[in-house]
Amino acid sequence: MVDDATIYHNPRCTTSRKTLDLLREQGIEPKVVQYLKTPPSRSEIATMIADAGIDVRTAVRKREALYTELNLADATDDQLLDAMAEHPILIERPFVVTAKGTRLARPIDAVREIL
DSSP states (O other): OOSOEEEEEOTTOHHHHHHHHHHHHTTOOOEEEETTTSOOOHHHHHHHHHHHTOOGGGGBOTTSHHHHHTTGGGOOHHHHHHHHHHOGGGBOSOEEEETTEEEEOSSGGGGGGGO
8 A cells, every 4th residue: 555645636537636635535645636626747748648557648637628729639749848838738648646656546446556
């Protein structure tokens, strides 16, 4: 069991709320970063993506209107990272970081691997 966990959380997102509930059910009271209010830096985003073992495109919210408005469908990884840093609403959620690793909680059960 981990003592120290951080969740990059959006309280309006059902998946994010359910992931936070899962952590608390496991006896973990994570540091909650409301990333729309306190966005991670571009390098922090890149590190979370790399540590989660996913590609940059997987970490982008493609259903967000801004994704289409900014014409990100053909963007490079660097362009996507720039866009996520400038517009944190584009970051897929939630990311959970523990001493055992980082996961994008999609599906939510992926987080269990790092608890």
